[in-house]
Amino acid sequence: MSTVTTYRPSTLADLRDAMAESARAGERLAVAGAGTAVEWGGAPEHDAVLDTTAMSGLISYNPTDMTVAVQAGMPLRSLQETLAGNAQWVALDPALAAAGATVGGLVATADAGPVRHTFGASRDSVIGVTVVLADATVARSGGHVIKNVAGYDLAKLFHGSLGTLGVLAEVVLRLHPRPSATATLAVPCHAAAAFDLGGRLIHGSLEPVAVEWCGRVLLARFDGTAGGVEDRGRRAMALAGDGAEWLPGDDERAAAHWAAVADLVRGAEGDTVVRLGTAPDRTPSLAALVAREAAAHDVDAAMTSSPFAGAHTVRLRGGTASQHAAVVTALRAAAPAATVCRWTPGLRDQLPAWGEPPPAVAVLRAVKRAFDPNDRLGKGRFAPWF
Template sequence: MHPSTVEELRDAIAGTGKTHPRLLVAGTGTATSWGAPAAPADAIIDTTKSTGVLRYNPADMTIAVRAGTPLVAIQQVLAEHHQRVAFDPARAARGATVGGLLATADAGPLRTGYGSLRDLVIGVTVVLSDGTVARSGGHVIKNVAGYDLAKLFHGSLGTLGVVAEVVLRLHPLPRATSTVAVEGSAEDAFAVTGKVVEAGLEAAALEWCDGRLLVKLEGTPDGVTERAGAVCAIAADAQVLSEDEADRAWAGVAATAEGGSGSTVLRIGTLPTAGPRAVGKILALAGESGIAARVSSSVQIGVHTVHLSGGAHDELLSLAQQEFGAAVTVHRRDGLGPSSGWGPPPPAVRVMRAIKRQFDPAGRFGAGRFAPWLDDEEHPS
């Protein structure tokens, strides 16, 4: 099914409850390997026809788009008005849609300075399993009463319904950008990050990758230069990268998140203070298993992307799940067997199941994506 509007999406879902009870939501296919493998579905809802800007007034600093719109296309429209969505997931370069990025809770290094889509989506329209169209938020940056649908659907992997439209908060394009690199271990990076934060230097990104901390600074030319000098004063071995060097460094961060043929990519969340120990643990586990591992960490917020290559990775995934619990998410599974998915359920699994029953009582959407946490037997078709 290829709906292009909310109305077509509503009719497609409402009209197929008996003929096609199990549905799978798909976009451009940049995150099909996330989570556990999807179970067979009776029909696929392809959102790639549901594209385009619905409303955009640059003075409001918000934009409303259909959820099947690629993020890169939105950024191109905004750039003409010197604005952007301050959001840089690696998948965006491959055409990831804004609805898919919301459903996967993906984000890039700019999560440090601007947050994830949980913070940037201020309104959302979704269609539920019986065809109900539900909306929350709007075009004004404020809190709303009732369900915060954007936060519920953030990371839901297409298991609650279909995101149809999204309203995004915007930021100005920075007049200048600079990246400072500081060589050192994960422990060193955490120490430098603390000093950067304490000094009030307002880094847009603080990412440790390939043995060095990358500090991205944005703002006015004079302000960026001054703050880059302050970072260099904090760390004696700091170096301001040229534009080409910075591009290569950030491309390395994106490559770690994207992975490659035969690789596995995991994302692990920890408390920021636990980050260095977590990085050390995962590198040690990989070394003991004879697996090559690269880690990219958003140091200030405790998000760690782990790229594994060489050999089978199922045992390492199991060890990581035992160590870090439900905070481990599979992003690429080339090195995993077909049955590898989520580990031990989190304490909030009962809440997850209750929300699933509330929004999708017939169990139509995304069967298998959270297996075994969401027991599909509780939602007979």
């Protein structure tokens, strides 16, 4: 019976040594963090696991410069708690911290939540990284200063790489001040109306931090000073019209709305969860496609979208693996690079981990060959693309 070796480094030197030992043994290696994204994409073929969770330390924190450096295995929740003492935060959604995700895992999966509307994805908070490559080379990119730099941007290259190019060891992040007040506008509406109203909120200079359409409700979150949030609330309610609710940050209904977004994105046992991107103005047509395909294949479907970032999540529930496969296939026709993040039992036998490769697949393969010529890291995560 075969056994799987597990490496648990706690320092950069440990990680380098583990990678060197794994290379000498010719082991296929799967990189693991907290396990919150273990099902994303293809299932890796591996002889050994590199567990980064012991690399969870705070390296340096400069509140004045608003930067922090951490080991990649640090849970986002722990980091946010540390930063809260100086009224600062990494601009990533609270739901990601609640789920237990690590900082390195968020970069490796390119994960983000509704505040991507203002702050971008996880890579937009990263200003420097240290990585260990397949041959145990230690490479650094960026630093502690927020500025544009010349050279190869490893942070962006590793963003969404799912552990196939190397292992993130350390991450330097930019910080933002925590708002003193927050509130949520909630408006029941269909996708087309949500896209229209969301556009008016944005172009009306109301500066919502997040705009999300989930469960037939448009949610717009506003952060700032108490007076500023109250003023924008009056203007937003006037734009939204009948049926709109203004929910202060301490209102349980506001928390429930955002929790529903997080629950849909995570899914539950037996669900299929798919993430995909489109042009922002295709949100209404995508919602119609999801509803049509779910009805045709007798599957319950729910969708949440950050429409002005073109980022969407679809959760499928009920029915068989074959029925889920039919809906996912239809979604891939609209967005070939759709990522399956949770697989209902039997679904992996029904369809490949990824759809048609993107036009830049030749570049992706070339980068993979350059960083991991022996295809040891995360083999199978991006199959059949490479």
